[in-house]
Every structure is written in C-alpha cells, then in structure tokens.
Amino acid sequence: MPLHRKHLIDVADFSRDEVELVLDTAEAMRTVLERPIRRAPTLRGKSIVNMFFEPSTRTRISFELAGKSLSADVVNVAASGSSVEKGESLVDTFHTIQALGADLVVMRHACAGAPDLAARHLACSVVNAGDGLRGHPSQALLDLFTVRQHAGDLEGLKLVIVGDVLHSRVARSDIWGFARMGAHVYLSGPPTLLPAGFGDLLDGDGVVRVEHDLDRAIDGADVVMALRIQKERMAGGLLPDLREYARRWGITAARLRRADRRALVMHPGPMNQGLEISPDAAYGPQSVITEQVTNGVAVRMAILYLLLAGAPT
Amino acid sequence: MGGNAASEDGAIGTSAAPLGAAGRLAMSAEDLRRALTRIAHEIVERNKGAANLVFVGVPRPGPLLARRLAAAVADFEGVAVPTGAVDISLYRDDLTSRAGAPDVHPTDIPGDVTDRDVVLVDDVLYTGRSARAALDALTDFGRPRTIQLAVVVDRGHRELPIRADYVGKNIPTAPHENVDVSLTELDGEDAVRITSAAGGEAADAAAP
Numbered sequence: 087m088p089l090h091r092k093h094l095i096d097v098a099d100f101s102r103d104e105v106e107l108v109l110d111t112a113e114a115m116r117t118v119l120e121r122p123i124r125r126a127p128t129l130r131g132k133s134i135v136n137m138f139f140e141p142s143t144r145t146r147i148s149f150e151l152a153g154k155s156l157s158a159d160v161v162n163v164a165a166s167g168s169s170v171e172k173g174e175s176l177v178d179t180f181h182t183i184q185a186l187g188a189d190l191v192v193m194r195h196a197c198a199g200a201p202d203l204a205a206r207h208l209a210c211s212v213v214n215a216g217d218g219l220r221g222h223p224s225q226a227l228l229d230l231f232t233v234r235q236h237a238g239d240l241e242g243l244k245l246v247i248v249g250d251v252l253h254s255r256v257a258r259s260d261i262w263g264f265a266r267m268g269a270h271v272y273l274s275g276p277p278t279l280l281p282a283g284f285g286d287l288l289d290g291d292g293v294v295r296v297e298h299d300l301d302r303a304i305d306g307a308d309v310v311m312a313l314r315i316q317k318e319r320m321a322g323g324l325l326p327d328l329r330e331y332a333r334r335w336g337i338t339a340a341r342l343r344r345a346d347r348r349a350l351v352m353h354p355g356p357m358n359q360g361l362e363i364s365p366d367a368a369y370g371p372q373s374v375i376t377e378q379v380t381n382g383v384a385v386r387m388a389i390l391y392l393l394l395a396g397a398p399t
Numbered sequence: 400m401g402g403n404a405a406s407e408d409g410a411i412g413t414s415a416a417p418l419g420a421a422g423r424l425a426m427s428a429e430d431l432r433r434a435l436t437r438i439a440h441e442i443v444e445r446n447k448g449a450a451n452l453v454f455v456g457v458p459r460p461g462p463l464l465a466r467r468l469a470a471a472v473a474d475f476e477g478v479a480v481p482t483g484a485v486d487i488s489l490y491r492d493d494l495t496s497r498a499g500a501p502d503v504h505p506t507d508i509p510g511d512v513t514d515r516d517v518v519l520v521d522d523v524l525y526t527g528r529s530a531r532a533a534l535d536a537l538t539d540f541g542r543p544r545t546i547q548l549a550v551v552v553d554r555g556h557r558e559l560p561i562r563a564d565y566v567g568k569n570i571p572t573a574p575h576e577n578v579d580v581s582l583t584e585l586d587g588e589d590a591v592r593i594t595s596a597a598g599g600e601a602a603d604a605a606a607p
Contacts (some may be wrong), residue, residue, distance in 0.1 A: 088498070090499070114486060118489065118506075121539060127489070128488075128490070388503075392500050395500035396498060396500035
C-alpha cells in the first residue's frame with residue numbers, strides 16, 4: 087500500500103493504516119542502517135532542503151542522515167546566515183527554494199502553520215519538523231516505532247506524558263499518534279503547564295486523561311515519557327521553583343517502581359537531567375532514550391521514501 | 400523476476416480468487432515440485448557441491464522458494480544451505496514513474512556473502528529489471544564469488560542483458576498476460592497460472 091500523501095504536516099489526521107505503513111517501512115529501513123554499506127540508491131537525484139528557522143541538532147542531523155542514506159542530496163538552510171536575516175519574507179524564501187529545484191523541504195519554524203503555508207506555495211513535498219506548539223509528526227512516529235518494537239502492539243497500552251505539556255509540540259503529536267493507535271494516554275504535570283482542556287483532546291480512538299498527581303498517573307504505566315522543561319519558553323513565571331518541580335514531577339528510578347515492571351522510559355531530548363528526569367532513570371535499564379535517536383533516522387528514511395519514491399517527476 | 404506489477408507488490412494475482420477460478424494452469428503442484436527438485440540438483444552439480452552456496456530469494460515469494468530449494472539440497476546432499484531475502488524496492492529504476500512507493504520488505508542476508516556462491520531465487524523472469532536491482536542490492540552486502548539466477552518461470556520479453564542460470568519452465572507469453580506463481584504458504588496452493596491482464600482467460604495464441 088502506498089502512502090497517498092504529498093506532505094507530512096501533522097499526524098492528527100493520519101489513519102491507523104497510514105501509521106502502520108510508516109512503521110513497517112521504517113522496520114525495513116533499519117536493516118539498511120545495519121549493512122556494511124549504509125546507503126541505498128533509492129532517492130538518487132532528489133534534492134532535500136532542510137529549512138530550520140529554530141535551533142535543532144538531532145532532528146536536523148537525523149533528517150540529513152536519513153536523506154543521505156537514501157542517496158538524496160541534502161542542503162541545510164539555517165535562518166541565521168540566510169537571506170531571512172536580511173528581511174526576506176517566508177513566502178519569498180519558498181519561491182527561492184522552489185526555483186533552486188528542491189524535491190522536498192523539511193521545515194522547522196516557530197509559528198504553528200508555517201508548513202501549511204509552505205505546502206500552499208511550494209510545488210514540492212513539505213515535511214513538518216516542528217512548528218510552534220502545534221506538532222512534531224516525525225518525533226511522534228519514531229516514538230510509536232520505538233514503543234511498538236518493545237511492546238509489539240500499541241493497542242491498550244498506558245502511556246504517561248509528564249511535564250510541560252502546554253509548550254510541547256512533541257506531546258501534542260504523541261497524544262494524537264498514540265490515541266489513534268488505541269493507547270490510553272495520561273497527561274501529568276503542574277496545572278500551570280497542563281490546562282484541564284487537554285482532557286477533551288479526544289478523537290474517539292483512545293482515551294486522553296489529565297492526572298496532576300504523578301504517582302497516581304504512573305501507576306501500572308507501560309510507557310513513561312518525560313518532556314523537557316523548556317526554560318526558553320518559561321518567561322511567564324509558570325514554575326516558581328524548579329526544585330519543587332523535580333520533586334513532584336521528576337521521573338526517578340524510585341517513582342518508576344509504581345509503573346509496570348517492564349515500563350519504557352522515553353524523552354524526546356535534549357534532557358535537563360535532575361529536573362524532569364534523574365540520571366538513574368535516564369540511563370537505567372528501562373530507558374530507550376538513545377534508541378529513540380537511532381530509530382529517528384530509520385523513521386525519517388521511511389517518511390522520505392514514502393513521500394518521494396513513486397512521486398512523478 | 401518482474402512477473403507483473405501485482406506479484407512484485409506482494410499481492411499475488413490469484414490469492415484473492417477461489418482456487419482454479421482465474422487463468423490457465425501452466426504448472427501443477429507436482430510440476431512445480433519436480434522443477435524445484437531438478438533445479439536443486441542442477442545447482443549442486445554446477446557448483447560441485449553445496450558447501451559454498453547461499454540461497455537468497457526476492458520477496459515475495461522468492462524467500463519461500465529459496466527455502467524449498469535448500470530443503471531439497473538437504474534431502475539429497477545432506478548440506479544445510481543458508482537462505483535469506485533481499486528486498487529490491489530501494490533499488491528499482493522506476494521509482495519516479497510509478498504511482499506510489501512500493502512496499503519495502505525487510506532484507507535478511509545470512510552471514511557474509513563475500514566469496515560465497517549466491518543463487519538469487521525468484522518466481523518469474525520477465526524484463527530483467529528486478530534481477531538488475533537484486534544484483535545491485537546484493538553487492539551492497541559484499542563481493543560474492545559468483546551470483547547465479549534461478550527462476551520458476553522464464554516468460555521472455557527481456558529489456559536488459561540478463562539470463563537465468565536455472566529455469567523451471569520457459570513459458571512464452573504476450574505482454575498483456577500475467578504469470579502468477581502461487582505457493583501454499585501465501586496462496587493456499589502450489590500452482591503457476593497464466594492470466595490476461597484484464598483478468599480473464601489467457602489467449603490461446605500465447606500457449607506454449
């Protein structure tokens with residue numbers, strides 16, 4: 087089954103079959119990364135432009151490695167050092183990229199909806215690598231892939247997402263993705279960072295519940311995901327005291343004992359160790375945090391393959 | 400290789416139809432079994448034994464055919480030939496002209512193929528483009544001493560300078576026909592059928 091999509095903007099409208107297609111394809115892509123020659127000629131002659139208007143290390147490098155492993159040409163454009171600094175508008179930047187002959191644009195932007203704008207103005211495919219607080223679809227897909235590898239099935243799993251849900255696009259995409267696959271999603275964190283309205287974020291497939299008390303939320307969980315406390319977004323004083331946060335919502339090995347014995351510990355990175363996650367949890371036997379990074383390349387290869395192979399030139 | 404678009408995508412043409420409902424029977428289960436046994440003997444004869452062999456199938460159903468050949472070799476030669484699978488979807492030359500990306504199957508090469516005698520196994524040899532892709536894929540895993548090609552059916556219409564070393568049956572076909580190799584594991588029966596692309600009976604003029 088091919089993916090009948092030109093763009094990857096959001097996982098919210100992905101069907102269960104579409105998610106499984108991406109995960110199955112990523113499974114095959116992993117075998118490419120385990121070969122002596124970690125490169126297939128699949129996207130030879132295709133150009134991928136990474137446009138990152140916000141700082142990013144792992145996502146940008148992950149997309150770059152994914153493109154190169156499929157033999158595409160990958161060009162990186164950062165906001166600093168490009169004509170964006172000289173005042174060029176976003177739409178003009180799109181036209182320039184278009185004229186240079188890109189086949190796919192990977193885009194990160196501080197404004198939600200910027201990739202939708204790109205998709206309207208560009209003739210090529212657009213992949214959202216994070217837009218404002220709205221979504222980070224490739225991260226959700228790699229999280230789903232990582233959990234499926236360990237659990238086998240996502241149906242009925244209890245996932246707890248802990249922390250700054252309000253400012254997290256990763257959380258939003260994960261909520262949609264895991265709920266779509268039939269998992270039960272629990273959100274935990276201080277009320278200032280977790281408005282009650284998230285409990286209504288329900289799409290009929292799974293369950294999304296808000297439980298501010300982490301010890302209750304984590305009870306029997308199959309997956310515990312800590313979110314980064316985004317200090318750069320916290321100018322509004324939503325957290326009076328970081329030590330209090332760590333005590334009440336930090337993921338520690340002691341707290342994990344309330345979860346299922348085989349529960350997975352995840353973090354989208356970069357981590358603030360000792361704040362939202364303690365070193366004994368981050369590097370403990372249940373942690374799959376480095377696997378998330380490795381799997382990210384395979385999942386992004388699958389995304390690039392499904393969007394670009396089979397697209398007429 | 401390249402039997403038809405349907406079989407390369409893994410949806411074997413007759414899988415959804417009732418048994419015997421569509422197409423002209425070109426090989427029965429017995430014919431298929433005898434052809435695979437003969438091919439297994441030919442492979443061992445030409446390679447002067449089975450110790451250095453590796454059987455690699457092209458999905459689907461190549462890996463299943465590779466395992467049947469290995470079972471036959473184990474039976475008369477007493478040697479367990481390693482078998483595996485090589486997916487060709489990442490090596491195709493028509494990725495920009497198809498509608499939609501073909502499904503990618505996992506590749507599973509047993510051990511190091513360098514200096515081994517590798518036999519590529521596929522159901523149908525047609526244009527030769529899948530064989531070309533499989534050669535490229537295989538050489539990304541090492542440098543085999545030889546690569547040989549075994550197919551159940553050679554249906555003609557080559558577009559590349561490629562030939563099979565071992566052939567179950569040569570079946571001249573018209574381009575509008577499909578050759579469907581059904582295996583019990585995938586389709587509930589062993590058979591080779593010729594169907595016309597429109598789905599009806601194959602034209603009599605194309606009979607061998």
